[in-house]
Amino acid sequence: MNEQEKKAFAYEIASTLQDTKSLGVHEYIVAKYSEEFLREILELVMHTPKENIKRSRAAYYMHLVKFRGSSL
Numbered sequence: 916m917n918e919q920e921k922k923a924f925a926y927e928i929a930s931t932l933q934d935t936k937s938l939g940v941h942e943y944i945v946a947k948y949s950e951e952f953l954r955e956i957l958e959l960v961m962h963t964p965k966e967n968i969k970r971s972r973a974a975y976y977m978h979l980v981k982f983r984g985s986s987l
Contacts, residue, residue: 921945928957934973948984956980 916924925941934941945953960976968975 916950924950924953928953928976931957931961932971932973932976934971937973940977944980948980948987952984952987953980956983 922942925938925945926935928945929935929938929941956976956979960972960979963972963975965972
C-alpha cells in the first residue's frame with residue numbers, strides 16, 4: 916500500500932468511526948498494522964451494538980487494535 920492509499924484508508928477508518936479529529940492517530944495505526952487486521956477490527960466494532968460500547972466506537976476500536984495488535 917503506497918502513502919496515498921494509506922492516507923485514504925486512515926481517513927476511511929476515521930470517518931467510519933466518526934473520529935476525523937484523530938486522523939493522525941489513524942494514519943499511524945495504518946502504517947503499523949496490516950489492512951486485513953484493521954478491517955477485521957473495524958468490522959467487529961461496527962457490528963457491536965451501540966449499547967454494548969462504553970465510550971465510543973473509536974475508543975473501542977483503539978482498545979481492540981492495541982490489545983489484539985500486541986499479540987502479533
